[in-house]
Amino acid sequence: VPNKQKFRGSRPCPLRFKSKSVKESRSN
Secondary structure, three states: OOOHHHHOOOHHHHHHHHHHHHHHHHHE
């Protein structure tokens, strides 16, 4: 379980990418 939490903490890049994708999609 701790391994999963570590992955979640090291997953801010993909989350930001998703936010960027949404922003780009909205701008489009």
